[in-house]
Amino acid sequence: MTSxxxxxxxxxxxxxxxxxxxxxxxxxxxxxxxxxxxxxxxxAHSDLPATDFPVRAVFVEGTEMPLAGARNRAxxxxxxxxxxxxxxxxxxxxxxxxxxxxxxxxxxxxxxxxVLYLPAAALDDTPNDGLDFTAxxxxxxxxxxxxxxxxxxxxxxxxxxxxxGLSFAISAADWVRAGGMDERYVxxxxxxxxxxxxxxxxxxxxxxxxxxxxxxxHHAVHTPPYQHFEAIVRxxxxxxxxxxxxCMDYWLGQFAERGLIDWDADTITILxxxxxxxxxxxxxxxxxxxx
Numbered sequence: 001m002t003s004x005x006x007x008x009x010x011x012x013x014x015x016x017x018x019x020x021x022x023x024x025x026x027x028x029x030x031x032x033x034x035x036x037x038x039x040x041x042x043x044a045h046s047d048l049p050a051t052d053f054p055v056r057a058v059f060v061e062g063t064e065m066p067l068a069g070a071r072n073r074a075x076x077x078x079x080x081x082x083x084x085x086x087x088x089x090x091x092x093x094x095x096x097x098x099x100x101x102x103x104x105x106x107x108x109x110x111x112x113x114x115v116l117y118l119p120a121a122a123l124d125d126t127p128n129d130g131l132d133f134t135a136x137x138x139x140x141x142x143x144x145x146x147x148x149x150x151x152x153x154x155x156x157x158x159x160x161x162x163x164x165g166l167s168f169a170i171s172a173a174d175w176v177r178a179g180g181m182d183e184r185y186v187x188x189x190x191x192x193x194x195x196x197x198x199x200x201x202x203x204x205x206x207x208x209x210x211x212x213x214x215x216x217x218h219h220a221v222h223t224p225p226y227q228h229f230e231a232i233v234r235x236x237x238x239x240x241x242x243x244x245x246x247c248m249d250y251w252l253g254q255f256a257e258r259g260l261i262d263w264d265a266d267t268i269t270i271l272x273x274x275x276x277x278x279x280x281x282x283x284x285x286x287x288x289x290x291x
Contacts, residue, residue: 002101003171006080007032009088010070012040017089017217022049023128024091024215030098036078038070049128064231068181068191075175083175087166090115090214093133095151099211100169107154109205110174113167113212114149116140120218120286136215141289153210160206163196167214170204178202182242187231190239193247221291222282224254226274233261233268240266 007025011018018037025032026049034054037044044057058077060070075083082104086092096113103111122139126132142148146164149155178198185191199206225232232251239247246252252268255261262269274282284291 002030003081003104004033004079005030005082005084005097005101006034006036006078007084007086007092007097008036008038008071008074008078009086010038010040010067010074011045011088012065014088015045017219018045019049019128020091020123020131020217021086021088022051022055023131024093025053025097026051026129027094027131027133028092028097029094030101032084032097033080034078036074038074038077040065040070062186064187066183066186067188068185068195069183071191072180072183075172075180078172081172082169083172084169085165085167086214087216089217089219090166091131091136091217092167093136093211093213093215096167096212096214099209103154103207103209103212104169104171107156107205107207108171108174109207110163110168110170110199111207111209111212112157112162112164113169113209113214114142114146115164115166115214115216116142117216117289118218119289123217137213140215143290147208149208149210151211151213153208155208155210157206157208160196160200161193162206162208163192163199165192166216167212169209169212174199174202174204178204184238185235187235188225188228189232189248189251190235194239194242197243218286218289220286221284221288222279223284223288223291224251224258224282225291226279226282229255229260229274233270237268 256263
């Protein structure tokens with residue numbers, strides 16, 4: 001008998017994306033036992049699609065996105081023995097829940113599913129009750145930094161830095177054993193890498209699971225992510241103080257190359273903050289899928 005499964009997602013705005021996520025859950029070969037929506041906003045979205053599984057809404061306050069705190073609240077609220085964290089931008093493939101559920105006993109641990117990025121027009125004029133997953137498979141693009149994986153494959157991932165917050169599954173017991181997420185991380189960046197280090201310290205193995213595919217719904221991206229500059233710098237410093245190494249090196253390198261920071265093995269010194277012109281210039285065209 002498979003374990004009970006809770007799907008957990010965090011929401012600020014993004015109603016259209018949430019509707020498609022729910023549509024994907026409704027098309028699943030194995031339905032979740034519940035969907036927990038953690039709203040990082042004052043009110044729940046109305047007129048969401050009907051489901052034959054419970055949908056529970058909880059609320060977390062915070063002007064900056066309290067991502068770590070919201071995930072902890074989601075896990076604490078969930079009743080399932082297995083937790084599937086799914087980014088609100090993601091549509092689960094029909095077999096995602098089934099594959100995560102059937103791998104709960106073996107290999108167990110924390111399991112990562114493949115995510116294909118959809119181009120901007122991929123879901124135009126697509127009814128919520130008629131998602132064409134064959135078409136999504138055809139137009140979706142794998143992130144170049146992530147490995148291809150066969151639909152029936154299970155592959156160990158010895159590098160816990162591969163943790164990908166868009167889609168992963170973990171038992172509620174292992175979530176507690178790892179200590180959940182560190183709520184000192186506020187705003188964008190760092191909390192997932194910190195959680196990966198906690199998982200490694202707790203001896204919780206990580207695996208790629210084929211067939212647990214999701215489709216990332218398009219939204220605009222910024223390169224570099226100037227709109228999150230202060231949070232990235234603050235959270236990188238926190239990670240360095242906690243673990244003795246830097247995270248988000250790619251973004252810190254972009255900030256350094258553009259003269260915003262001095263960055264060495266031990267410290268970050270802010271030279272200037274990005275202004276409105278910097279943020280506007282970092283806005284990528286619609287054909288850009290990855291930040």
